[in-house]
Amino acid sequence: MALNVGPDFKQRWLNVPDAVRQTFIDDLSRICDVLKPESQIQEWLITDQKQQQMSFEIIEEAYAKRKAELIEEARLRKQLALERKLDKKRAEQLAYVERLKQDEIRQYAEQSQTLALIRQNIDREIQTYTARYHKNPEGIAFNFAQNLSIPDHAMLSELESVRVRLELEADSLIEKSVNAFRAELKAAAQEEIEYILKNSNFSDKKIES
The missing domain is CATH 1.20.5 (Single alpha-helices involved in coiled-coils or other helix-helix interfaces)
Known part of the structure:
Protein backbone atom coordinates (compact mmCIF):
# COMPACT_ATOMS: atom_id res chain seq x y z
CA MET A 1 0.00 0.00 0.00
CA ARG A 132 60.21 102.58 -23.96
CA TYR A 133 61.67 105.10 -21.53
CA HIS A 134 65.00 103.52 -20.64
CA LYS A 135 68.18 105.55 -20.76
CA ASN A 136 69.90 105.61 -24.13
CA PRO A 137 73.34 103.98 -24.25
CA GLU A 138 76.16 106.51 -24.06
CA GLY A 139 77.97 107.21 -27.31
CA ILE A 140 75.24 105.62 -29.44
CA ALA A 141 72.80 107.76 -31.31
CA PHE A 142 69.24 106.53 -30.96
CA ASN A 143 67.39 106.28 -34.22
CA PHE A 144 63.72 106.88 -33.45
CA ALA A 145 62.55 106.25 -36.97
CA GLN A 146 64.29 102.88 -37.12
CA ASN A 147 63.64 101.45 -33.66
CA LEU A 148 60.13 102.69 -32.91
CA SER A 149 57.15 101.84 -35.01
CA ILE A 150 55.37 105.10 -34.17
CA PRO A 151 53.54 107.30 -36.71
CA ASP A 152 55.35 110.45 -37.75
CA HIS A 153 52.80 112.85 -36.29
CA ALA A 154 52.83 110.97 -32.97
CA MET A 155 56.62 110.94 -32.90
CA LEU A 156 56.77 114.65 -33.72
CA SER A 157 54.22 115.41 -31.03
CA GLU A 158 56.20 113.36 -28.52
CA LEU A 159 59.45 115.08 -29.52
CA GLU A 160 57.81 118.49 -29.26
CA SER A 161 56.56 117.64 -25.79
CA VAL A 162 60.03 116.50 -24.79
CA ARG A 163 61.56 119.68 -26.26
CA VAL A 164 59.12 121.91 -24.38
CA ARG A 165 59.71 120.00 -21.16
CA LEU A 166 63.47 120.26 -21.58
CA GLU A 167 63.23 123.99 -22.32
CA LEU A 168 61.12 124.56 -19.23
CA GLU A 169 63.53 122.55 -17.14
CA ALA A 170 66.46 124.47 -18.67
CA ASP A 171 64.79 127.83 -18.00
CA SER A 172 64.15 126.78 -14.43
CA LEU A 173 67.75 125.70 -13.96
CA ILE A 174 69.04 128.92 -15.57
CA GLU A 175 66.81 131.02 -13.33
CA LYS A 176 67.99 129.14 -10.26
CA SER A 177 71.60 129.54 -11.35
CA VAL A 178 71.15 133.29 -11.97
CA ASN A 179 69.48 133.80 -8.62
CA ALA A 180 72.21 131.85 -6.89
CA PHE A 181 74.89 133.88 -8.73
CA ARG A 182 73.18 137.15 -7.78
CA ALA A 183 73.02 136.04 -4.16
CA GLU A 184 76.69 135.16 -4.22
CA LEU A 185 77.55 138.55 -5.80
CA LYS A 186 75.48 140.36 -3.23
CA ALA A 187 77.12 138.45 -0.39
CA ALA A 188 80.59 139.10 -1.83
CA ALA A 189 79.83 142.81 -2.27
CA GLN A 190 78.54 143.03 1.29
CA GLU A 191 81.66 141.33 2.58
CA GLU A 192 83.82 143.72 0.51
CA ILE A 193 82.01 146.78 1.88
CA GLU A 194 82.29 145.52 5.44
CA TYR A 195 86.00 144.84 4.94
CA ILE A 196 86.59 148.33 3.48
CA LEU A 197 84.70 150.01 6.30
CA LYS A 198 86.55 148.02 8.88
CA ASN A 199 90.00 148.82 7.54
CA SER A 200 89.47 152.46 6.49
CA ASN A 201 89.25 155.83 8.26
CA PHE A 202 85.55 155.97 7.55
CA SER A 203 84.67 153.05 9.81
CA ASP A 204 83.01 155.36 12.32
CA LYS A 205 81.19 157.44 9.74
CA LYS A 206 77.73 156.72 8.54
CA ILE A 207 77.51 155.85 4.92
CA GLU A 208 74.87 157.82 3.20
CA SER A 209 72.82 155.92 0.79
Missing part, protein backbone atom coordinates in the same frame (compact mmCIF):
# COMPACT_ATOMS: atom_id res chain seq x y z
CA ALA A 2 1.41 3.36 -1.04
CA LEU A 3 1.35 6.32 1.33
CA ASN A 4 0.43 9.65 -0.26
CA VAL A 5 2.44 12.32 1.54
CA GLY A 6 1.83 15.08 -1.02
CA PRO A 7 4.25 17.00 -3.27
CA ASP A 8 7.68 18.14 -2.03
CA PHE A 9 7.37 16.08 1.12
CA LYS A 10 11.10 16.03 1.76
CA GLN A 11 11.40 19.82 1.56
CA ARG A 12 8.33 20.32 3.74
CA TRP A 13 9.59 17.75 6.22
CA LEU A 14 12.98 19.45 6.51
CA ASN A 15 11.38 22.88 6.92
CA VAL A 16 9.37 21.97 10.03
CA PRO A 17 10.96 22.55 13.45
CA ASP A 18 13.03 19.74 14.92
CA ALA A 19 10.64 19.34 17.86
CA VAL A 20 7.72 18.82 15.46
CA ARG A 21 9.58 16.17 13.47
CA GLN A 22 10.55 14.38 16.67
CA THR A 23 6.93 14.50 17.87
CA PHE A 24 5.68 12.98 14.62
CA ILE A 25 8.31 10.24 14.90
CA ASP A 26 7.27 9.51 18.49
CA ASP A 27 3.59 9.36 17.45
CA LEU A 28 4.37 6.91 14.64
CA SER A 29 6.41 4.79 17.01
CA ARG A 30 3.55 4.75 19.49
CA ILE A 31 1.14 3.72 16.74
CA CYS A 32 3.49 0.89 15.82
CA ASP A 33 3.43 -0.28 19.43
CA VAL A 34 -0.31 -0.92 19.30
CA LEU A 35 0.27 -3.44 16.53
CA LYS A 36 2.31 -5.64 18.79
CA PRO A 37 0.49 -8.75 20.08
CA GLU A 38 1.28 -8.02 23.70
CA SER A 39 -0.17 -4.51 23.58
CA GLN A 40 -3.22 -3.70 25.69
CA ILE A 41 -5.60 -1.62 23.59
CA GLN A 42 -7.34 0.13 26.49
CA GLU A 43 -4.11 1.09 28.18
CA TRP A 44 -2.68 2.19 24.84
CA LEU A 45 -5.72 4.39 24.16
CA ILE A 46 -5.40 6.09 27.54
CA THR A 47 -1.68 6.58 27.06
CA ASP A 48 -2.18 7.71 23.46
CA GLN A 49 -4.72 10.33 24.51
CA LYS A 50 -2.26 11.80 26.98
CA GLN A 51 0.57 11.63 24.44
CA GLN A 52 -1.55 13.32 21.78
CA GLN A 53 -2.25 16.21 24.16
CA MET A 54 1.44 16.48 24.92
CA SER A 55 2.30 16.26 21.21
CA PHE A 56 -0.21 19.01 20.43
CA GLU A 57 1.34 21.28 23.06
CA ILE A 58 4.86 20.52 21.83
CA ILE A 59 3.89 21.17 18.20
CA GLU A 60 2.06 24.39 19.09
CA GLU A 61 5.00 25.63 21.15
CA ALA A 62 7.47 24.66 18.42
CA TYR A 63 5.53 26.52 15.73
CA ALA A 64 5.10 29.55 18.00
CA LYS A 65 8.84 29.55 18.57
CA ARG A 66 9.46 29.12 14.86
CA LYS A 67 7.09 31.99 14.10
CA ALA A 68 8.95 34.20 16.55
CA GLU A 69 12.23 33.20 14.92
CA LEU A 70 10.87 34.03 11.47
CA ILE A 71 9.63 37.40 12.71
CA GLU A 72 13.03 38.12 14.25
CA GLU A 73 14.80 37.04 11.08
CA ALA A 74 12.51 39.29 9.03
CA ARG A 75 13.21 42.16 11.42
CA LEU A 76 16.94 41.57 11.15
CA ARG A 77 16.73 41.43 7.36
CA LYS A 78 14.73 44.65 7.34
CA GLN A 79 17.20 46.30 9.72
CA LEU A 80 20.13 45.05 7.65
CA ALA A 81 18.51 46.36 4.47
CA LEU A 82 17.91 49.71 6.17
CA GLU A 83 21.52 49.85 7.38
CA ARG A 84 22.75 49.02 3.89
CA LYS A 85 20.52 51.73 2.47
CA LEU A 86 21.83 54.21 5.04
CA ASP A 87 25.42 53.14 4.31
CA LYS A 88 24.81 53.61 0.60
CA LYS A 89 23.25 57.02 1.18
CA ARG A 90 26.10 58.00 3.49
CA ALA A 91 28.63 56.85 0.89
CA GLU A 92 26.83 58.86 -1.78
CA GLN A 93 26.88 61.94 0.47
CA LEU A 94 30.58 61.47 1.17
CA ALA A 95 31.23 61.05 -2.54
CA TYR A 96 29.21 64.21 -3.23
CA VAL A 97 31.15 66.15 -0.60
CA GLU A 98 34.40 64.82 -2.06
CA ARG A 99 33.32 65.92 -5.54
CA LEU A 100 32.51 69.38 -4.18
CA LYS A 101 35.89 69.49 -2.48
CA GLN A 102 37.71 68.44 -5.64
CA ASP A 103 35.68 70.96 -7.65
CA GLU A 104 36.64 73.73 -5.22
CA ILE A 105 40.29 72.67 -5.43
CA ARG A 106 40.07 72.68 -9.23
CA GLN A 107 38.39 76.10 -9.29
CA TYR A 108 40.99 77.47 -6.87
CA ALA A 109 43.79 76.09 -9.05
CA GLU A 110 42.20 77.58 -12.16
CA GLN A 111 41.72 80.94 -10.44
CA SER A 112 45.30 80.86 -9.18
CA GLN A 113 46.53 80.06 -12.68
CA THR A 114 44.39 82.85 -14.14
CA LEU A 115 45.70 85.33 -11.57
CA ALA A 116 49.26 84.21 -12.30
CA LEU A 117 48.69 84.77 -16.03
CA ILE A 118 47.18 88.19 -15.35
CA ARG A 119 50.15 89.04 -13.13
CA GLN A 120 52.55 87.91 -15.85
CA ASN A 121 50.71 90.00 -18.44
CA ILE A 122 50.82 93.04 -16.16
CA ASP A 123 54.53 92.49 -15.53
CA ARG A 124 55.16 92.21 -19.27
CA GLU A 125 53.18 95.39 -19.93
CA ILE A 126 55.12 97.20 -17.21
CA GLN A 127 58.38 95.98 -18.68
CA THR A 128 57.23 97.01 -22.15
CA TYR A 129 56.27 100.52 -21.07
CA THR A 130 59.40 100.81 -18.96
CA ALA A 131 61.59 99.73 -21.86
Whole structure:
Protein backbone atom coordinates (compact mmCIF):
# COMPACT_ATOMS: atom_id res chain seq x y z
CA MET A 1 0.00 0.00 0.00
CA ALA A 2 1.41 3.36 -1.04
CA LEU A 3 1.35 6.32 1.33
CA ASN A 4 0.43 9.65 -0.26
CA VAL A 5 2.44 12.32 1.54
CA GLY A 6 1.83 15.08 -1.02
CA PRO A 7 4.25 17.00 -3.27
CA ASP A 8 7.68 18.14 -2.03
CA PHE A 9 7.37 16.08 1.12
CA LYS A 10 11.10 16.03 1.76
CA GLN A 11 11.40 19.82 1.56
CA ARG A 12 8.33 20.32 3.74
CA TRP A 13 9.59 17.75 6.22
CA LEU A 14 12.98 19.45 6.51
CA ASN A 15 11.38 22.88 6.92
CA VAL A 16 9.37 21.97 10.03
CA PRO A 17 10.96 22.55 13.45
CA ASP A 18 13.03 19.74 14.92
CA ALA A 19 10.64 19.34 17.86
CA VAL A 20 7.72 18.82 15.46
CA ARG A 21 9.58 16.17 13.47
CA GLN A 22 10.55 14.38 16.67
CA THR A 23 6.93 14.50 17.87
CA PHE A 24 5.68 12.98 14.62
CA ILE A 25 8.31 10.24 14.90
CA ASP A 26 7.27 9.51 18.49
CA ASP A 27 3.59 9.36 17.45
CA LEU A 28 4.37 6.91 14.64
CA SER A 29 6.41 4.79 17.01
CA ARG A 30 3.55 4.75 19.49
CA ILE A 31 1.14 3.72 16.74
CA CYS A 32 3.49 0.89 15.82
CA ASP A 33 3.43 -0.28 19.43
CA VAL A 34 -0.31 -0.92 19.30
CA LEU A 35 0.27 -3.44 16.53
CA LYS A 36 2.31 -5.64 18.79
CA PRO A 37 0.49 -8.75 20.08
CA GLU A 38 1.28 -8.02 23.70
CA SER A 39 -0.17 -4.51 23.58
CA GLN A 40 -3.22 -3.70 25.69
CA ILE A 41 -5.60 -1.62 23.59
CA GLN A 42 -7.34 0.13 26.49
CA GLU A 43 -4.11 1.09 28.18
CA TRP A 44 -2.68 2.19 24.84
CA LEU A 45 -5.72 4.39 24.16
CA ILE A 46 -5.40 6.09 27.54
CA THR A 47 -1.68 6.58 27.06
CA ASP A 48 -2.18 7.71 23.46
CA GLN A 49 -4.72 10.33 24.51
CA LYS A 50 -2.26 11.80 26.98
CA GLN A 51 0.57 11.63 24.44
CA GLN A 52 -1.55 13.32 21.78
CA GLN A 53 -2.25 16.21 24.16
CA MET A 54 1.44 16.48 24.92
CA SER A 55 2.30 16.26 21.21
CA PHE A 56 -0.21 19.01 20.43
CA GLU A 57 1.34 21.28 23.06
CA ILE A 58 4.86 20.52 21.83
CA ILE A 59 3.89 21.17 18.20
CA GLU A 60 2.06 24.39 19.09
CA GLU A 61 5.00 25.63 21.15
CA ALA A 62 7.47 24.66 18.42
CA TYR A 63 5.53 26.52 15.73
CA ALA A 64 5.10 29.55 18.00
CA LYS A 65 8.84 29.55 18.57
CA ARG A 66 9.46 29.12 14.86
CA LYS A 67 7.09 31.99 14.10
CA ALA A 68 8.95 34.20 16.55
CA GLU A 69 12.23 33.20 14.92
CA LEU A 70 10.87 34.03 11.47
CA ILE A 71 9.63 37.40 12.71
CA GLU A 72 13.03 38.12 14.25
CA GLU A 73 14.80 37.04 11.08
CA ALA A 74 12.51 39.29 9.03
CA ARG A 75 13.21 42.16 11.42
CA LEU A 76 16.94 41.57 11.15
CA ARG A 77 16.73 41.43 7.36
CA LYS A 78 14.73 44.65 7.34
CA GLN A 79 17.20 46.30 9.72
CA LEU A 80 20.13 45.05 7.65
CA ALA A 81 18.51 46.36 4.47
CA LEU A 82 17.91 49.71 6.17
CA GLU A 83 21.52 49.85 7.38
CA ARG A 84 22.75 49.02 3.89
CA LYS A 85 20.52 51.73 2.47
CA LEU A 86 21.83 54.21 5.04
CA ASP A 87 25.42 53.14 4.31
CA LYS A 88 24.81 53.61 0.60
CA LYS A 89 23.25 57.02 1.18
CA ARG A 90 26.10 58.00 3.49
CA ALA A 91 28.63 56.85 0.89
CA GLU A 92 26.83 58.86 -1.78
CA GLN A 93 26.88 61.94 0.47
CA LEU A 94 30.58 61.47 1.17
CA ALA A 95 31.23 61.05 -2.54
CA TYR A 96 29.21 64.21 -3.23
CA VAL A 97 31.15 66.15 -0.60
CA GLU A 98 34.40 64.82 -2.06
CA ARG A 99 33.32 65.92 -5.54
CA LEU A 100 32.51 69.38 -4.18
CA LYS A 101 35.89 69.49 -2.48
CA GLN A 102 37.71 68.44 -5.64
CA ASP A 103 35.68 70.96 -7.65
CA GLU A 104 36.64 73.73 -5.22
CA ILE A 105 40.29 72.67 -5.43
CA ARG A 106 40.07 72.68 -9.23
CA GLN A 107 38.39 76.10 -9.29
CA TYR A 108 40.99 77.47 -6.87
CA ALA A 109 43.79 76.09 -9.05
CA GLU A 110 42.20 77.58 -12.16
CA GLN A 111 41.72 80.94 -10.44
CA SER A 112 45.30 80.86 -9.18
CA GLN A 113 46.53 80.06 -12.68
CA THR A 114 44.39 82.85 -14.14
CA LEU A 115 45.70 85.33 -11.57
CA ALA A 116 49.26 84.21 -12.30
CA LEU A 117 48.69 84.77 -16.03
CA ILE A 118 47.18 88.19 -15.35
CA ARG A 119 50.15 89.04 -13.13
CA GLN A 120 52.55 87.91 -15.85
CA ASN A 121 50.71 90.00 -18.44
CA ILE A 122 50.82 93.04 -16.16
CA ASP A 123 54.53 92.49 -15.53
CA ARG A 124 55.16 92.21 -19.27
CA GLU A 125 53.18 95.39 -19.93
CA ILE A 126 55.12 97.20 -17.21
CA GLN A 127 58.38 95.98 -18.68
CA THR A 128 57.23 97.01 -22.15
CA TYR A 129 56.27 100.52 -21.07
CA THR A 130 59.40 100.81 -18.96
CA ALA A 131 61.59 99.73 -21.86
CA ARG A 132 60.21 102.58 -23.96
CA TYR A 133 61.67 105.10 -21.53
CA HIS A 134 65.00 103.52 -20.64
CA LYS A 135 68.18 105.55 -20.76
CA ASN A 136 69.90 105.61 -24.13
CA PRO A 137 73.34 103.98 -24.25
CA GLU A 138 76.16 106.51 -24.06
CA GLY A 139 77.97 107.21 -27.31
CA ILE A 140 75.24 105.62 -29.44
CA ALA A 141 72.80 107.76 -31.31
CA PHE A 142 69.24 106.53 -30.96
CA ASN A 143 67.39 106.28 -34.22
CA PHE A 144 63.72 106.88 -33.45
CA ALA A 145 62.55 106.25 -36.97
CA GLN A 146 64.29 102.88 -37.12
CA ASN A 147 63.64 101.45 -33.66
CA LEU A 148 60.13 102.69 -32.91
CA SER A 149 57.15 101.84 -35.01
CA ILE A 150 55.37 105.10 -34.17
CA PRO A 151 53.54 107.30 -36.71
CA ASP A 152 55.35 110.45 -37.75
CA HIS A 153 52.80 112.85 -36.29
CA ALA A 154 52.83 110.97 -32.97
CA MET A 155 56.62 110.94 -32.90
CA LEU A 156 56.77 114.65 -33.72
CA SER A 157 54.22 115.41 -31.03
CA GLU A 158 56.20 113.36 -28.52
CA LEU A 159 59.45 115.08 -29.52
CA GLU A 160 57.81 118.49 -29.26
CA SER A 161 56.56 117.64 -25.79
CA VAL A 162 60.03 116.50 -24.79
CA ARG A 163 61.56 119.68 -26.26
CA VAL A 164 59.12 121.91 -24.38
CA ARG A 165 59.71 120.00 -21.16
CA LEU A 166 63.47 120.26 -21.58
CA GLU A 167 63.23 123.99 -22.32
CA LEU A 168 61.12 124.56 -19.23
CA GLU A 169 63.53 122.55 -17.14
CA ALA A 170 66.46 124.47 -18.67
CA ASP A 171 64.79 127.83 -18.00
CA SER A 172 64.15 126.78 -14.43
CA LEU A 173 67.75 125.70 -13.96
CA ILE A 174 69.04 128.92 -15.57
CA GLU A 175 66.81 131.02 -13.33
CA LYS A 176 67.99 129.14 -10.26
CA SER A 177 71.60 129.54 -11.35
CA VAL A 178 71.15 133.29 -11.97
CA ASN A 179 69.48 133.80 -8.62
CA ALA A 180 72.21 131.85 -6.89
CA PHE A 181 74.89 133.88 -8.73
CA ARG A 182 73.18 137.15 -7.78
CA ALA A 183 73.02 136.04 -4.16
CA GLU A 184 76.69 135.16 -4.22
CA LEU A 185 77.55 138.55 -5.80
CA LYS A 186 75.48 140.36 -3.23
CA ALA A 187 77.12 138.45 -0.39
CA ALA A 188 80.59 139.10 -1.83
CA ALA A 189 79.83 142.81 -2.27
CA GLN A 190 78.54 143.03 1.29
CA GLU A 191 81.66 141.33 2.58
CA GLU A 192 83.82 143.72 0.51
CA ILE A 193 82.01 146.78 1.88
CA GLU A 194 82.29 145.52 5.44
CA TYR A 195 86.00 144.84 4.94
CA ILE A 196 86.59 148.33 3.48
CA LEU A 197 84.70 150.01 6.30
CA LYS A 198 86.55 148.02 8.88
CA ASN A 199 90.00 148.82 7.54
CA SER A 200 89.47 152.46 6.49
CA ASN A 201 89.25 155.83 8.26
CA PHE A 202 85.55 155.97 7.55
CA SER A 203 84.67 153.05 9.81
CA ASP A 204 83.01 155.36 12.32
CA LYS A 205 81.19 157.44 9.74
CA LYS A 206 77.73 156.72 8.54
CA ILE A 207 77.51 155.85 4.92
CA GLU A 208 74.87 157.82 3.20
CA SER A 209 72.82 155.92 0.79
